[in-house]
Amino acid sequence: xxxxxxxxxxxxxxxxxxxxxxxxxxxxxxxxxxxxxxxxxxxxxxxxxxxxxxxxxxxxxxxxxxxxxxxxxxxxxxxxxxxxxxxxxxxxxxxxxxxxxxxxxxxxxxxxxxxxxxxxxxxxxxxxxx
Numbered sequence: 001x002x003x004x005x006x007x008x009x010x011x012x013x014x015x016x017x018x019x020x021x022x023x024x025x026x027x028x029x030x031x032x033x034x035x036x037x038x039x040x041x042x043x044x045x046x047x048x049x050x051x052x053x054x055x056x057x058x059x060x061x062x063x064x065x066x067x068x069x070x071x072x073x074x075x076x077x078x079x080x081x082x083x084x085x086x087x088x089x090x091x092x093x094x095x096x097x098x099x100x101x102x103x104x105x106x107x108x109x110x111x112x113x114x115x116x117x118x119x120x121x122x123x124x125x126x127x128x129x130x
Contacts, residue, residue, distance in 0.1 A: 017094055
């Protein structure tokens with residue numbers, strides 16, 4: 001049965017389902033499995049993250065950009081699309097359509113922000129007098 005609304009229980013179910021898929025994924029699994037030493041603690045942190053984002057609980061106190069920056073040599077822009085596709089599949093499977101859409105929209109905006117932080121580089125400053 002799909003979760004009717006976004007609450008703590010449905011977020012935990014979603015995060016656990018999603019990261020089970022991530023861990024088994026041919027492209028994402030090796031990156032995440034190498035980066036995460038304690039999956040139960042990581043799941044708890046991600047539930048806190050999504051609770052803070054979607055429910056304004058304020059529980060998440062981490063810094064996603066530096067965490068992802070530490071793995072930038074293995075992360076590519078197309079992996080964000082792959083992650084988002086897997087997220088959409090999981091939210092569609094676990095949540096009712098309106099809740100899935102809200103979670104997908106938020107994930108898309110977060111992914112855009114992370115990609116800007118990881119990959120966007122300003123060009124050289126213009127020459128003096130130009």
